[in-house]
Structures are given as C-alpha cells and as structure tokens.
Amino acid sequence: MTRPYAEVIGDPIAHSKSPLIHGFWLDRLGIDARYEQCHVTPDALAGYFDARRADPAWRGCNITIPHKEAALALVADKGGIRDTIGAINTVFRDADGELTGTNTDAGGFIAPIADVDLAGRPVVVIGSGGAARAILFALARIGAGPVTLLARNALKGAALLSHFGLQGAVKPLDAPLPPAALLVNASPLGMTGQPALDIDLSPLPDDAVVYDIVYAPLETPLLQAAEAQGLETVDGLDMLVGQAALAFEIFFGSAPPRDDDDDLRRLLMS
Template sequence: MNRPYAEVIGDPIAQSKSPIIHGFWLEALGLDAEYRKTLVTADDLPRFFAERREDPDWRGCNITMPHKLAALDHVEDRGDVRSGIGAINTVFRAEDGTPVGTNTDAGGFYAPLAGFDLTGKPVTVVGAGGAARAILFALARMNVGPVTLLNRNVLKAGVLLSSFGLRGQALPLASPLAPDTALLVNASTLGMAGQPPLDLDIDGLGEEAIVYDIVYAPLETPLLAAARARGLETVDGLEMLIGQAALAFELFFGAEPPRDGDDALRDLLTA
C-alpha cells in the first residue's frame, strides 16, 4: 500500500500554503503520510471525487476557491453543513470509506478572537462567498451586535445575513465604514495577489477596533498595513489558515497537531 495522503484542491492552487502547514506537522509528529496540492477545475470536480472515493490511501482534502459550495454536491453531508454554514472547506474519509464534508473555517476564524468580548458590538464584513458564510456562522454564535455586510451584489448579501439570523444591513462594497465598528473582517479575495485591491478607508474606525483580513498572500495586506499604522489590533490571514488546518489535520491523520510550534510554522510560512 502507498502512503496515506491528504491534499488541498482549488483553481488556482499554486498560492496555497496548506502543504507547508500539514507537512510541518507531519514531520514534527513523525507520521508516514503526505499532503499535496492539486489543481481541480469546476468541470473536473465530479471526476475528482469519484476517483478519490476509490483510493484507499486518500484521507481527504481541504477545499479553497471556487469549490466550497459546489463540493457539497459530491460528498455526504452528515453534519447538515448545507443548512448551517452552507459551504464546506474540508472533506474527510469516514471509517466506512465515505467522503464526508465539513467546515473548519468557522473554528479557525473564531480562535484568535476568543480573548475579545464582542457581544452586542457592531461588526462589518466584506464579501459574501464561501469563507464569508463560515465567518457569519461564527459571528452569529458569538452574539455580536448588528452586522453590516459589504458586497458588490447587495441582494445576495442581504439574503446571506438573513440566512444566519443576523440583524444588520447589506450595503454596496464602496459604502463608508460605520465609525462604531468594533470588528472589521475582510472575508473576500480582494487584496489577494492577482486579485483586485480592497479599497476601504478605515480612518473613521475607533481606536479599539479590530481589523481581521483572511487574505494570506500577501500576508501584510494594504488593509492590515493601514490598521497597524493607526495602532489598531490586527489579525492576519495565517491565524485563520493555521486554525482551520489544525482541525482538518486531526480529521485526516487522527492526531492532534503540535500547536506549540506555531511560531516556527509562521516563520516558515513567511520565509
């Protein structure tokens, strides 16, 4: 039998840092397994899951854009993720060999915010894609105050807010930020290498505001640079990336990753 493996799929996929993260943990634990990245187009998605279902060495995959919604149609949804978050970022091989979809993005997003009390406080989120779904799911469970969702398609954003039972409003992407925003989250790909920039004026945010950008390529996005220049609390994309990966790693390989090495891992990811 070949070595067990997991992978990350998407289109594009060259930018993914997931193999570095999982490879770091596999080496640290001395596990005889590997983690790959695989380019999968939208048209190839059915074939990909059909082939992996028959591969006994396959332990699962992480899913990045643009497949977080479409992949739900090709795996079992035993946790009813479809009616909860509505998107998956992880598929793991169950004991009976069945590919099962789940979402570790919500937990990965929440982890760096666990020390902050955002109960009842206003939040602004940019984007309404698969990652935004997991983030809104987490925010709803954090009992935050009104949520303003900025998106090109305002109707889509409004429906998304409603689906998570969040009170707030959906506004066009270019709308000014509310000055009482306690948490600003870029949940879109804007600002990512190869994508359009995110043009937000954060000068009106209060001094206690937290700015969270899930983009990790580049790690220092213009949004985070502007926030740090003002002395605001910031959370970069590696926090969520590593957090969600840790939850997925345990599903794939049945072992808890050694999080005491996170500083070394971040150094490796930013080298």
C-alpha cells in the first residue's frame, strides 16, 4: 500500500514551515505518513486538484498565498465556507471521497489571543486577502470592532467589512493608525522577498497587542518596532501552529501532541 501523505501548496512555497510542523507531529505520534511542500502556480491549480483526486494516498493539503480564494471554486464546499469566510486554507478527501474545502485559519488566529477581551474594542487589520477574510470572520464572531481595514483596494475592503457585518472604515495602507486594542498584519508585507511594512505604531495605547501573521522572518520589523515600544506581540508561528493542528487531525485522524509545542517552536526557530 502506498504511504499516505498530505502537503502544502502555494506560490512561492520554499519558505513554508508546514512540513517541519507536520513532520514533527507524525514522528512524535509514530504515524507512518509524510507531509511535503508542492509549488503550484495559479495556472496549474486546477490541474493539481485533478491529479490529487486520482491519488488514493493523498489525504489533503494546506493552502497558502495566493490560492486561498481561487481554490474554493475547484473543490466541494459542504461547510458553506463560500458564504462565510470566503476563502479556504485546507482541502481534504471526505467520507464520500470528494475533495472538500475548509478553513482552519480562523481558529488558528484566535487561539493565541483568546484571553484578550476584544469585545467592542477597536482593531486595525492590514490586508484584504484570504488570510484577512479568516481573521475578519473571527473578529466578527467575538464581537470586536470597530475595525479599521488598511487595504490597497478600498472597494474590496468595504465589501469585506460589510460581508462580515463589521462596523469600521477602510483606509489606504499608508494611512496613520488610529488607537486600537489590536493591530494585525494579515498581508505579506514584511515577508522575506516582499516589501517592508513601514508603519508608525505611536498612536497605539500601551496595552495594545501587535500580531503579525508573517513567519518568515519570524521577528519581523513590525514586531521589532512593537517590542521597542513595550507592546505585547504575537508572532506568525502561533497562528501557523494553531491552524496546522486543526488540519493535522483532519488529514491523519489523530490530534497532534500539543504538550510538545516548546520543542516544536525550538525546531522551527533553529
């Protein structure tokens, strides 16, 4: 029997730490399976899913930039993700044998800040892509807001706030920050190979949390600036590991050993 496997797809993909995370858990649990990365360009996305439908060893994939919205049209949407988050980051073969999309980003995002009371408190989100959709969904569920969305496309940003029923405003990426309890970078800005995120954090109050979902590099200039200002920070590994844990159980049928998170973080930072 062919060894079962899952993978992460994206363009680019070489930076992904998902194979390290899933490989660590597979080893700790003694599961005979593998997890790999696969470079898939936008024009090859449909062909990728066609090929995996025919491969019985394939358990599923995680999805990163830039496919989180486009992939929705290529797989089943049995959980109604299209009408809620509007983007997927995980595809798996369900009990009927169909390739089905879901989203573990929202749960992965909220886990590290679950003890922060954001109900009715102002939040700033940078970006309007697939990751931002999951984050806005999560913020709406916990009653956060108003939300200031910094985005290149004002119309797209306004549509997102409306879709999630969030009060707030859309401003350009270079707009000054308003005071906020939480600032989230949900864009690729600051990622290795991408332009830097140049933003003045001085309007944020002393108890604000700055959360950067970028994890390559792990200590982004945004987080460095926040730490220099004495603000609490959350790095991209927290969300990455959180969403991966939910996907791991979907792919391999076992919960990952989260008691080993300290060992995992040391591996990811080495």
